[in-house]
Amino acid sequence: MKWFTALFTMAVMISLPIFTMLNAAETVRIYPAPSGVPLSSTFTAQADGRDVPVYVTTVLSEKPEERQKSAKNNMLTSFASFDMRSGVRVTVRSSTAVTSAKILPTSSGIQPVISGRQIEFTISKPGQIALELNDDWQNTIQIFANPFETNIPRSDDPNVIYFGPGVHQVESVKVTNGQMVYIAGGAVVYGNFTPKKSAGGAVFALEGNNITLRGRGIIDGSQCPGHTRSLITAHGKNIAVEGITLCDSSGWSFPIRGxxxxxxxxxxLFGWRPNADGIDICGSRSVTVSNCYIRTWDDLIVIKSINPADGDARDITVGHCVLWNEVAHALSLGxxxxxxxxxxxxRDCDVIRDKGREWVLRVYHCDAADISGVVFENIRIEEARRLFSLWIGKAVWSKDKAYGRIDDVIFRNITVTAERPRIEFQGIDDEHMVRHVQFSNVIINGKALTPDLVRQNDYVSDVTYDGVDGETLRPKKEAKLVTTLGFEPEDTPKWTLGFGAKPSDEAPMFGKASLLADTSGTAGEWFEFFYSDPQALPLTPGETYTVHFKYKALDKKNPKARLYFLARSAAGKAPDQGWTELDIEPGTSGRKTVTFTLEDGKDYRLIFGLHFQGKVQLDDVRIFTGQIKDKALQ
Incomplete structure (x- = not known):
């Protein structure tokens, strides 16, 4: 916090604004909603007896099976915001009957009192909370209690781009060296979009040094079609963003690049559309994210080094945030x-909801860099479907052909409530491992974490649990062969052939026949040419599998063409596992071993496919339960 205060003060001073004086007698400051902006029909709110506007914004549907189709299945959530100087008595009134109420995060210690349809409670310090009624996680109003603003700039300051109370329409505002953007409380700035004229970019593009964007207003991207622009982008040095609310981005909400x-x-920050990440910190250094509330469709706060030109990512601290995880990751790298x-x-974050298909805390490494020195500490997780993951592999986002490494990760002072906590660690080979992982005071459902809850393959080493070597505590499970498929005429059918695939006895790689897949003369991008039958080859939820196969590349009509493998739930209710891509430069051949652990779905099937146009041979597909090193399969 000392670093943030110094940086924010520096950014404000450099922009040299003329400041407006405050009323020192105020204890609560409320900003009236501008005319025409939609307000909640479900909730009303007061702070110390004064009406507070309750806004609405879009979030995902309450039905888990519809959450991947957010464009058609979404709903409204409510939020209210005010500034406070000391303790504030908050009153919320619901349009429906109230039988129970709770305030998240639980660590806030705030206890609501119900009287009919009215709920009252006291907020003693600034922060963000969610009031949930009737044990219905979607029947929620979010309350944002901000600290009082200081040094508010004047609207006539030449160094300030000023948005006063009211509704504003902009396409894209470029902010350069030494400037400040101020969005006053009671201001709603809508980013709009003219096709071809302004595709890409951001509603506010912070490009330069010593830039500040602050205020108590709202930036709203609901008028932009999907994947057209962010709400804020940052590229430069000494940049500060404080106090505002961001709603409905059409892509990454707030990327910080280079x-x-x-x-x-x-x-x-709220986001409901696909790829509506919260804060993406990409190839940046000396970054702090503090005291934020984030509820988005995609990753909430994520760290990447996606563009080599931006350099490495280091010295990044995220703290004191309240997180509602909708679909993807809460706190992650990758x-x-x-x-x-x-x-x-x-550090010191609360995950109040986790409704997603991915992991709460994760290092998801799909490229070739070295990852080291990652700490998750003093974190309270009140719901989790998939808990911790340290994973090296390839996915559709991979750019590098080589694999990377993960080293020195600490999970410390973490409390978790989860029905079925899942933890996975996966390396690739002896050169690309997950190493030196420490668990210290990790409590799950009131009990200390033990190694039997962690699924890991043979390329994970030096894991300790409160100082005890995990390998001395972990029972070993031998791998067992489930089936071998050589595409011989006598093979029992356990697979279905898809587009462009047929058995062939021409130059088989193993035995009498191989599988030939050819998409060379076909338009399209994704071709699943071969997949298992869940009835003939049932795969057990929670089981670890190893799949080994031989392949040979015969033709490559598209330079992007790849052979791929994965395990996928047919109904799409569980995440893909084991994603692997291989180049198919003609004449290349080899063996591949993939190890993965299945999730809840009982309808997983194994899939081979071609991405774009090409021609390959596939043979000697062997499936094992458990983990088996590639060297044992040569």
Missing amino acids: CDHVAVDNIK AEMRKPVSNIVF
Whole structure:
């Protein structure tokens, strides 16, 4: 916090604004909503007896099976915001009957009192909370209690781009060296979009040094079609963003790219559309994110090194944030990590909801960089479907052909409530491992974490549990062969052939026949040519499998063509596992071993496919339960 205060003060001073004096007698400051902006029909709110506007914004559907189709299945959530100087008595009234109420995060210690349809409670210090009624996690109002603003700039300051109370329409505002953007409380700035004229970019593009964006207003991207622009982008040095609320981005909400010395404090962020990440810190150094509330469809706060030109990512601290995880990751690194990532700290955060298909805390390494010095500490997780993951592999986001490494990760002072906690660690080979992982005071459902809860393959080493070597505690499970498929005429059918695939006895790689897949003369991008039958080859939820196969590349009509493998739930209710891509430069051949652990779905099937146009042979597919090193299969 000392670093943030210094940086924010420096950014404000450099912009040389003329400041407006405050009323020192005020204890609560409320900003009236501008005319025409939609307000909640479900909730009303008061702070110390004064009406507070309750806004609405879009979030995902309450039905888990519809969450991957957010364009058609979404709903509104409510939020209210005010500034406070000391303790505030908050009153919320619901349009429906109230039988129970709770306030998240639980660590806030705030106890609501119900009286009919009215709920009252006291907030003693600034922060963000969610009031949930009737044990219905979607029947929620979010309350944002901000600290009082100081040094508010005047609207006539030449160094300030000023948005006063009211509704504003902009396409894209470029902010350069030494400038400040101020969005006053009671201001709603809508980013709009003219096709071809302004595709890409951001509603506010912070490009330069010593830039500040602050206020108590709202930036709203609901008028932009999907994947057209971010709400804020940052590229430069000494950048501070504070106090605002961001709603409905059409893509990444707030990417920070190639930056040094960035401070993000007390922003509130909602996103419901695919790829509507919260804060993406990409190839940046000396970044702090503090006191924020984030609820988005995709990753909430994520660190990447996606563009090698931006350099490495290091010295990044995320702290004191309240997180509602909708679909993807809450606090994570990846997937794109092409330059080193180091000295990353996630500290003192609350994950109040996790409804997603991915992991709460994760290092998801799909490229070739070295990742080291990652700390998750003093984190309270009130719901988790998939808990911790340290994973090296390839995915659709991979850019590098080589694999990377993960080293020195600490999970410390973490409490978790989860029905079925899942933890996975996966390396690739002896040169690309997950190493030196420490668990210290990790409590799951009231009990200390033990090694039997952690699924890991043979390329994970030096894991300790409160100082005890995990290998001395972990029972070993031998791998067992489930089936071998050589595509011989006598093979029992356990697979279905898809587009462009047929058995062939021409130059088989193993036995009498191989599988030939050819998509060379066909338009399209993704071709599943071969997949298992879940009835003939059932795969057990929670089981670890190893799949080994031989392949040979015969033709490559598209330079992007790849052979791929994965395990996928037919109904799409569980995440893909084991994603692997291989180049198919004509004449190349080899063996591949893939190890993965299945999730809840009982309908997983194994899939081979071609991405774009090409021609390959496949043979000697062997499936094992458990883990088996590639050397044992040669």
